[in-house]
């Protein structure tokens with residue numbers, strides 16, 4: 001599994017969770033992976049939501065505008081509100097009324113279309129996303145967040161045991177504990193191994 005793509009982490013297996021993971025802790029410090037509008041477009045591209053040509057066009061159209069900056073701020077605020085909600089959700093809480101109302105407002109303001117696309121097994125219905133203004137970039141995030149709460153198995157939505165990243169456990173057994181073996185799993189195993197060694201050598 002490719003975990004890094006163009007400097008972003010994709011360990012969530014769900015767009016809204018990958019979105020939360022754009023502020024990971026790396027080397028003991030919180031890292032903002034969406035510091036500006038162009039990084040936001042790069043993230044959407046890495047996530048497969050927009051194409052590379054579209055990303056370039058949108059950067060040219062909106063990149064330096066105040067609206068793009070405001071949208072980025074709004075998106076980052078939404079991310080932190082969602083983070084709190086997802087943490088409570090993972091702990092077995094209910095979706096707070098305030099968040100439900102907020103998401104409903106955003107869903108109404110940013111409706112998503114659908115389109116048929118040709119696949120090897122026949123036509124498939126998929127979301128159609130064509131941003132006409134910077135604020136439209138909220139659309140896929142809001143829809144994915146709503147789907148997370150409404151459709152994903154909540155017992156499979158988890159925070160990594162070692163860090164701040166969240167993921168949807170899509171493994172067969174459903175026993176995934178870490179964001180990734182590479183980032184956290186190995187670190188933990190190495191620590192446990194050296195602990196055992198110290199104990200057995202009487203140190």
Ligand SMILES: [Zn+2]
Nearest residue numbers: 160163179184
């Ligand atoms: Zn982790």
